[in-house]
Each structure stands twice: as C-alpha cells, then as structure tokens.
Amino acid sequence: MTTPPAVEADGMCPSCSAPLSADPRFVIWCPSCSWNLDPSAGTGAVTTAPRRRAERRREARRRADGATVEQVFRDLANPSRPPAVRDGSWFAAMAVAGSVHLVTAAFTVGSIGLLTTGNLLMVPVAAIGLGIAFVTRPRLGRLDPDGSPLSRSEAPHLYALADRVAAELGAPPAELIEVTPGFGMSHTRVGLRRHVVLTIGLALWEVLTPEERVAALAHEFGHAVNGDPRRALWFHSAVEALTHWNRAGAPGPVEQSGAGLVFLIMDWVAKLVMRGVHHLTELLLRRLLRLTLAAGHRAEYHADEMAARVASSAATGSMLRALVLGDSVETVFRRRSAVRQGTRSGRAPSRDQADASLWQELREYVASIPEVERLRRLRLSARRMSSVDRAHPPTYLRVQLIGARPPAEAALTLDPAETAAIEEELTPARTQAARVVMMS
Structure with a gap:
C-alpha cells in the first residue's frame, strides 16, 4: 500500500482539493471524497499460503454474512414487507442447540447407568462421563467478576x-x-x-x-x-456450553518434561483431542451465529x-x-x-x-x-x-x-x-x- 502524502491540518485534500480541517490528534482525511478514511487498510498483508487460504475463507464468510445483513436491513427499511419471525434457520439453530444438550444428557444417563451395574471396573469410566457431563452442563449466566x-x-x-x-x-x-x-x-x-x-x-x-x-x-x-x-434459555445455555468447551480446548504449548516418553505421548494425545474439540465447537458456534444472524x-x-x-x-x-x-x-x-x-x-x-x-x-x-x-x-x-x-x-x-x-x-x-x-x-x-x- 502506498503511504498517503503528508498533509497538514487545515490544508487541501490531495485527491479532490477540498479544504481539510482536522484535529492533529486524529487521522487527517477528506469528508468530501473519503481520502485517507482508513490509512491502515492493506497494511497487514498475508504472506504464507496457509494464511492466505484462511483469509480467503474468512472473506467468503464475511461476504455471505454481509449479504444476509444487507437483506435484513432492506426488509426492515421497507415497511410493506413484514419480516419472518421464525424461519427454517431458526428451527435449525434450535436443533443444533438441542444436540448440545443431548450430549450432556447422554453422558449423564450413560454414566449413571454404569454406576448402577455394580461393576467396579466401570466406576472410573462413569466418573469420567459425569465429569464431562458437568463441564458441558447448561450455563445459566453469572455476574461479572469486575462488576x-x-x-x-x-x-x-x-x-x-x-x-x-x-x-x-x-x-x-x-x-x-x-x-x-x-x-x-x-x-x-x-x-x-x-x-x-x-x-x-x-x-x-x-x-x-x-x-x-x-x-x-x-x-x-x-x-x-x-x-x-x-x-x-434453550439456545443461550447451549452457546455458553460450546463457548466454554471452545476455550478449554484452545491449543496450548507442548510440555517439555523429563517424565519420559509415555508422559509425552499421553500429553500429545490429550492435546490432539482437545484441539479437535476446539475446532468442532468453533465450527458449531459459527454455524449457530450464521443460523440466527x-x-x-x-x-x-x-x-x-x-x-x-x-x-x-x-x-x-x-x-x-x-x-x-x-x-x-x-x-x-x-x-x-x-x-x-x-x-x-x-x-x-x-x-x-x-x-x-x-x-x-x-x-x-x-x-x-x-x-x-x-x-x-x-x-x-x-x-x-x-x-x-x-x-x-x-x-x-x-x-x-x-x-x-x-x-x-x-x-x-x-x-x-x-x-x-x-x-x-x-x-x-x-x-x-x-x-x-x-x-x-
């Protein structure tokens, strides 16, 4: 990106020659032609191929979401076209939220079932299942700790x-x-x-x-x-549960420890599983956002x-x-x-x-x-x-x-x-x- 030419406050716009009057604390720009409206545009060039692909995917999502955003605005700006309150996307979003709650219910019921079998070997498995059910439980909201x-x-x-x-x-x-x-x-x-x-x-x-x-x-x-x-509550609690899992599964640094090869393999497998959870929940959260946009x-x-x-x-x-x-x-x-x-x-x-x-x-x-x-x-x-x-x-x-x-x-x-x-x-x-x- 070419750096905009330096312009003093109360000078002239180099693009349209309109007079400029600006506070030097802020960006000097031209309200007439929008010259230098966003001086940071184009400064963050993506160089590597994976990053370019990721940026293209993000841009495709932004365009798709942008089309929905503009259509909603046009519908509401035209009072003769009453908007739909509950459409197919709404029902799909409720279904996805329901699947999140079903996972919690499945772990809860299955773990309790294992505990009632009387098999002591199943107790650790049941305990793990109940732990998963606990962390995926519906979140009912809480006060801000800084409030x-x-x-x-x-x-x-x-x-x-x-x-x-x-x-x-x-x-x-x-x-x-x-x-x-x-x-x-x-x-x-x-x-x-x-x-x-x-x-x-x-x-x-x-x-x-x-x-x-x-x-x-x-x-x-x-x-x-x-x-x-x-x-x-049905939808909001599902989103909160997914958000919690997404944060918990965020990739962390690889532990360097002298505990031996077994420990390193177990740590690698655990991080691989959590990375999968992180990506899956991120995908579901994006889907829910788009369905309810x-x-x-x-x-x-x-x-x-x-x-x-x-x-x-x-x-x-x-x-x-x-x-x-x-x-x-x-x-x-x-x-x-x-x-x-x-x-x-x-x-x-x-x-x-x-x-x-x-x-x-x-x-x-x-x-x-x-x-x-x-x-x-x-x-x-x-x-x-x-x-x-x-x-x-x-x-x-x-x-x-x-x-x-x-x-x-x-x-x-x-x-x-x-x-x-x-x-x-x-x-x-x-x-x-x-x-x-x-x-x-």
Whole structure:
C-alpha cells in the first residue's frame, strides 16, 4: 500500500482539493471524497499460503454474512414487507442447540447407568462421563467478576429510572443492577430462577447524555420483549456450553518434561483431542451465529425502535453514533494505566483522587473529539461493516434505520435533580470500576 502524502491540518485534500480541517490528534482525511478514511487498510498483508487460504475463507464468510445483513436491513427499511419471525434457520439453530444438550444428557444417563451395574471396573469410566457431563452442563449466566452490584437501597433513583423504562416497554423490572468498567450495557437472566440483571458499563454511561442513557436502557430492556431467539434459555445455555468447551480446548504449548516418553505421548494425545474439540465447537458456534444472524439482527433493530419510542429518535440516534467511540475509551484507559505505572513509586495524587479523575478525563476527552473525526468513524463503520460485536448489526445501518423511521418524541425524560441523584448513587461503583481499570 502506498503511504498517503503528508498533509497538514487545515490544508487541501490531495485527491479532490477540498479544504481539510482536522484535529492533529486524529487521522487527517477528506469528508468530501473519503481520502485517507482508513490509512491502515492493506497494511497487514498475508504472506504464507496457509494464511492466505484462511483469509480467503474468512472473506467468503464475511461476504455471505454481509449479504444476509444487507437483506435484513432492506426488509426492515421497507415497511410493506413484514419480516419472518421464525424461519427454517431458526428451527435449525434450535436443533443444533438441542444436540448440545443431548450430549450432556447422554453422558449423564450413560454414566449413571454404569454406576448402577455394580461393576467396579466401570466406576472410573462413569466418573469420567459425569465429569464431562458437568463441564458441558447448561450455563445459566453469572455476574461479572469486575462488576459492582448495587441494591435498591443503595441506588433507589437508578432503580426507579430502570423501572420506569421497563414499565414503558412492558418488560420485567431489573432485580439487580451491576456496574462494570466496560463500554456497553446488557440485560440478562442468571441462575436457576432466571433473575433479571441489568449491567451498566460506566465507560459508555459516562460519555452519554441523560437522554442517551435512557435510550441505552430502553434498548436493553427491549430485549426482554422483542422476541430475540438468542435470549431463550434453550439456545443461550447451549452457546455458553460450546463457548466454554471452545476455550478449554484452545491449543496450548507442548510440555517439555523429563517424565519420559509415555508422559509425552499421553500429553500429545490429550492435546490432539482437545484441539479437535476446539475446532468442532468453533465450527458449531459459527454455524449457530450464521443460523440466527437474520433473526438476531431483526431483534436488535426492534430494540432500537423501542428505544426511540421511549427516549426519542434523536437521543437514540446520537446514542448509537456514540458506540463508534470505543477506541477513544481504550486510549484514555491505556494512557491512565501507563501514567499509574510510571508514578507508582513517585509522588502522585491520592488513590481516591486518581479514581475520581479517570471518568472526568474520559468525559473531557470524548467531548473534545471533533465532529469530523466522529463522521470518519461512522463512515469507517460502513466500509468495514463493523458493529458492537458479532451479534449486532453494523452500527451505521442501525443509525440509518432510526433516521428512516418517522421521528418519535421522548415518552420518558429525566429532570436535573434525578440525574444528579443517580450520579451520586454511582460514586462508589465509579471508584471501584476505576480501580479495576488501573489494575488491568
């Protein structure tokens, strides 16, 4: 790739001669012709034949998924074409999930059967089978270990806001709110009793306006009532089990030990088996993602529309545009962590002062990002079809669809007193989250 010519801020575009005005902290590019939109494109050339083949396979999958993504968007952008809720792909995904649960059931029943035979030689085999059944059991969700759970007594105003949003959508209220350092929010059910847990990532919360926060909350509560098939216990627990096996089977280094040839052969065989498990589960996870891609994206768009109905189209659109700023959050976190490492042995602000100033620094940095850089990141999202994660539609398409709908006014608003009360309630969690960031 040819390196773009150096251009000073407030200069002229070398491609179309349009005037350039940019913050030197960020990429200098041209909004008129998109010159230098993505200066990193083409810098990671794949040289070896296996890597080229792997890249071609990934590119083929991206094209296939991209066609599905664009078709879902076109269907939803045309109100006269109601989308299917449960199609053949949905039933296929449920069948694959069922096969995962059947494996667990087979190991459980078979192992118990071996134990009841009374044959002592079968006890070790049964124990191994029960162990496999245990690690492949359905995962029912858990709290984030880096999170700070808040009770209703600790954050009554935050819970009141969440309850109002849930009531507006007809969704069950949150039984627990957990605050984490992350750049995102989630609405999940955990445990056998399927408790509703709302997770608020402070990195996102801090850079949103009060109206945008309501929109983000409404989007998450919308998942409780938008018919998302990926949220069903049958499917979700199967995906969690496969993910656990995939991570457990990830290839590790070959052990170099003086224990002898037998040990080395056993270690090699065990790693070979686990590598097979890793590749099989990765294949199944990709298949499940593809089978639920259309239905999952429709559910996400529906949640966005619910957010617009609760918080207004304008607040929802600006909230979605803020999602492309995740790299800036990482920049602040890395910078602050580096400063902390450098001042650990020297004179530095007190721990509480440092924790409190992290979020202030993040807010100021994000607020200082010029509009031309925000536009670049949104266009880059369109070029790369990037999204929050693989389960979400591309961010730029979410913004487009909200903009294509008739404007909606806010059904729920926050007054300054409520906002201030919520901010006060989040102070302890904000301190804890900052310490997690500093230690990472």
